[in-house]
Amino acid sequence: MAKNTSNGEHQITTKPPPTPSPLRNSKFFQSNMRILVTGGAGFIGSHLVDKLMENEKNEVIVADNYFTGSKDNLKKWIGHPRFELIRHDVTEPLLIEVDKIYHLACPASPIFYKHNPVKTIKTNVIGTLNMLGLAKRVGARILLTSTSEVYGDPLEHPQTESYWGNVNPIGVRSCYDEGKRVAETLMFDYHRQHGIEIRIARIFNTYGPRMNIDDGRVVSNFIAQALRGEPLTVQAPGTQTRSFCYVSDMVDGLIRLMEGENTGPINIGNPGEFTMLELAETVKELINPEVVIKMVDNTPDDPRQRKPDISKAKELLGWEPKIKLRDGLPLMEEDFRLRLGVPKKK
Numbered sequence: 557m558a559k560n561t562s563n564g565e566h567q568i569t570t571k572p573p574p575t576p577s578p579l580r581n582s583k584f585f586q587s588n589m590r591i592l593v594t595g596g597a598g599f600i601g602s603h604l605v606d607k608l609m610e611n612e613k614n615e616v617i618v619a620d621n622y623f624t625g626s627k628d629n630l631k632k633w634i635g636h637p638r639f640e641l642i643r644h645d646v647t648e649p650l651l652i653e654v655d656k657i658y659h660l661a662c663p664a665s666p667i668f669y670k671h672n673p674v675k676t677i678k679t680n681v682i683g684t685l686n687m688l689g690l691a692k693r694v695g696a697r698i699l700l701t702s703t704s705e706v707y708g709d710p711l712e713h714p715q716t717e718s719y720w721g722n723v724n725p726i727g728v729r730s731c732y733d734e735g736k737r738v739a740e741t742l743m744f745d746y747h748r749q750h751g752i753e754i755r756i757a758r759i760f761n762t763y764g765p766r767m768n769i770d771d772g773r774v775v776s777n778f779i780a781q782a783l784r785g786e787p788l789t790v791q792a793p794g795t796q797t798r799s800f801c802y803v804s805d806m807v808d809g810l811i812r813l814m815e816g817e818n819t820g821p822i823n824i825g826n827p828g829e830f831t832m833l834e835l836a837e838t839v840k841e842l843i844n845p846e847v848v849i850k851m852v853d854n855t856p857d858d859p860r861q862r863k864p865d866i867s868k869a870k871e872l873l874g875w876e877p878k879i880k881l882r883d884g885l886p887l888m889e890e891d892f893r894l895r896l897g898v899p900k901k902k
């Protein structure tokens with residue numbers, strides 16, 4: 557809502573949030589918290605569902621089109637009375653009644669988001685519009701999983717939330733980077749214009765069990781390659797850096813953000829920074845010292861460095877990651893061994 561103040565300045569104020577169903581205000585109406593997780597059949601989404609389901613007061617509804625996710629990730633919840641799974645594409649409207657929305661639906665690995673870039677940008681833009689429309693109708697709080705890719709190839713290091721980024725608007729990664737930037741814009745416009753309660757997490761590279769084995773992201777690639785005895789493919793020059801967060805830390809950060817009072821955007825990631833060569837050396841040492849490291853071509857617009865400044869998450873959410881890369885990699889190795897059928901040598 558725009559207002560003119562007495563000194564003539566144009567001031568933006570935020571509308572109060574819309575009210576949910578009148579029934580929910582009745583003292584005779586008791587019900588669980590109904591939580592929608594879009595993209596809940598994917599890697600982070602399914603771990604988030606596990607955590608939310610631990611609370612007996614939560615009912616969890618997953619909406620997923622299974623593009624990169626799978627029912628397998630949720631098999632322990634299928635049939636549970638507090639759980640519901642809907643095959644749904646977020647580019648179509650979804651008419652349900654919920655109290656909170658974790659909006660994760662979007663392919664995250666570069667090989668998948670570049671596979672059908674038009675669909676990726678539709679998912680980010682139309683999908684987020686649809687979920688905001690749902691939030692507006694039912695008065696739900698909505699959390700968007702944005703990304704460190706909104707900083708593009710960052711010229712500021714480490715990245716703070718106030719940095720506006722260095723993003724190529726017409727490159728092969730733009731469907732994802734710019735898509736998420738528009739999604740963040742939509743979130744704030746719905747917040748200011750319609751009073752929707754929003755939360756934005758800027759997630760930095762997250763890894764852990766249940767990542768697709770042929771996901772294409774670097775940690776899953778190196779672990780699968782090490783277990784198959786194949787060369788670890790470091791994309792040139794290998795000096796580019798990333799900061800890797802274990803999935804249970806990520807889920808904890810997302811829930812704290814949803815439950816707290818801050819809209820964000822807030823960086824959620826592990827500030828431990830590694831070059832891709834260092835990551836390959838670590839995987840080799842921990843999992844298979846016999847494999848070789850092979851330099852291969854890189855893809856366009858690969859960010860050269862990335863490390864979150866997490867001061868805001870520490871201060872506003874009381875959150876910081878607990879699991880170091882060296883402790884998280886063996887947990888992921890265990891899961892990949894099971895799925896690939898490669899037992900550990902005695």
Ligand SMILES: NC(=O)c1ccc[n+]([C@@H]2O[C@H](COP(=O)([O-])OP(=O)(O)OC[C@H]3O[C@@H](n4cnc5c(N)ncnc54)[C@H](O)[C@@H]3O)[C@@H](O)[C@H]2O)c1
Pocket residue numbers: 594595596597598599600601619620621622623624625626644645646647659660661662663664665679683701702703704758759760761762763
């Ligand atoms: N894992 C990371 O390192 C990372 C980093 C930054 C941001 N994120 C964000 O976190 C979210 C989850 O990432 P992830 O790593 O679990 O990826 P993922 O690919 O495992 O999960 C994404 C899920 O969304 C579903 N999906 C995709 N398009 C959809 C659509 N149009 N309608 C409904 N469902 C759809 C997929 O089937 C999948 O289950 C994504 O929004 C991603 O952008 C992840």
Ligand SMILES: O=C(O)[C@H]1O[C@H](OP(=O)(O)OP(=O)(O)OC[C@H]2O[C@@H](n3ccc(=O)[nH]c3=O)[C@H](O)[C@@H]2O)[C@H](O)[C@@H](O)[C@@H]1O
Pocket residue numbers: 664665666703704705759760761762772773774775777778789790791792796798832854855858859
């Ligand atoms: O954290 C984020 O915000 C984003 O990170 C990822 O992007 P990216 O960091 O490029 O992810 P990877 O594909 O895992 O690549 C990381 C680095 O490893 C390198 N790499 C990748 C794969 C490989 O086999 N070898 C290799 O050296 C890439 O060149 C890149 O420099 C994905 O885009 C999203 O999951 C997420 O939104």
